[in-house]
Amino acid sequence: MTAPSPRALTEPVEDYLKAIYELERRNGAASTSEVALALAVAPASVTGMVRRLAAQGYLDHVPYRGVQLTAAGRAAALRTIRRHRILETYLTQVLGYPWDRVHDEAERLEHAASDELIECLAAALGHPTSDPHGAPIPTVDGLVDERVHRTLADLAVGHTARMVRVASDKDPDLLRYLADIALRPGAEVTLVARAPYDGPLTLRIGEAQPIVGPNLAAQVLVEPVLTPAPASAASATEPKPAASRARRR
């Protein structure tokens, strides 16, 4: 019981935890400025909030070094993510809500909907395990299959996936290139690096030289390849030993 009350997180708090969770998952660590970028707030604001969240047991903060979610923080983040994805799924599948607005709508509703409503929607949907973008929906007790990534945008740095399809109408040049060199059935891409938040990615396709692509990552569908590289291969969230590129010392 590090966290105080059961359902008393403010909207900003939920957003911070969610963003930190996502950064940790994708980059292995979350720095002040990355969080600031993700939430579109000033770095100094992040420092302040981080201090408070650390005091409340949602994360560990080593000044000038970075943050790590605690179990409580991860649980809170996952609950918010579950809400978000259930909502997106419901809005899309049941209400036929327009694609381009589903995300923002869910972003606002996720803070207002009760757990009860969310479970009600989940039931109506037949307890889906992934949202319309293919992202996994955490279970009620906070378990996610972290290995499921459906687009390049969801890949963690250092991980490899099998490219499945490139579906987009924008940026036809790069897409043609990708289709040419990479879409031999089952081609594999490895995410070498990524710009701070949702910027361009650096990819290695097969054994070729790494290339830098603009961010159409969300258009490239992939299927995960079990990478032995970075130690852990856990599917749950519990004891996840601070992934690949967190600097020790």
Added chain:
Amino acid sequence: MTAPSPRALTEPVEDYLKAIYELERRNGAASTSEVALALAVAPASVTGMVRRLAAQGYLDHVPYRGVQLTAAGRAAALRTIRRHRILETYLTQVLGYPWDRVHDEAERLEHAASDELIECLAAALGHPTSDPHGAPIPTVDGLVDERVHRTLADLAVGHTARMVRVASDKDPDLLRYLADIALRPGAEVTLVARAPYDGPLTLRIGEAQPIVGPNLAAQVLVEPVLTPAPASAASATEPKPAASRARRR
């Protein structure tokens, strides 16, 4: 254009406007302390908020005298009420959401849902004109049929209605009494007075002496009787000349 931006009302602001609207409709006026009672905040807080809302053109405030919604304020209140009622209807009818929790859920969602989502839900429901409690749902352009009241709780002071049915399991004594003396088919009740917020009511049934009842008003279904008494009989919201018992001078 008295109100500044289109969709930039905070949650507290929407709640204040909604409460003031409801008080104005039911009592003909809204005093600081009634608003405070309705929102469970200190009277001093109401004064402060009222000052701000008046400055922004949502209401007129005569210090020590009370508040009146402006057209802008009424429009904002009605939009929130529309959201609330559409949400309640959807939760109840489509999701089978438990009765006792619909209200609170809608209360939170109404501040987060976009107009677009609300219209989407309304369409899915076939554009209902009243919510599960029988309360009228304002239209998109802010029109309500103020004459529709389905329970005694919705009756304005001074108005008369025909009692239709008493449906409740609690307070059997009073109910039996009501059934005895008042439920001759088509008996009429007039609301003489009501306690500050949702407290007991004073009713006159037919020509009998007024009686004071505890608040089971929500259990007594009524059907409106057009009362000629208080001047206006408008069905819209626009030029509604400050109902019955607002003290002039």
Added chain:
DNA sequence: CTCGATATTTAGTGCATCCTAAATTGTCCG
């Protein structure tokens, strides 16, 4: 190993919203 570029934190503020306690005003009764 020192220096500078960059990341991070501290300091000092602002705004929205709430609170309590202390004036102030309005009303109504004798």
Added chain:
DNA sequence: CGGACAATTTAGGATGCACTAAATATCGAG
């Protein structure tokens, strides 16, 4: 008409969360 009492407003704070500007720490280059 003059209080007394209730309703209301003012004064003075507190909290959450954001911001800017000014320190300060870290890290990679030379």
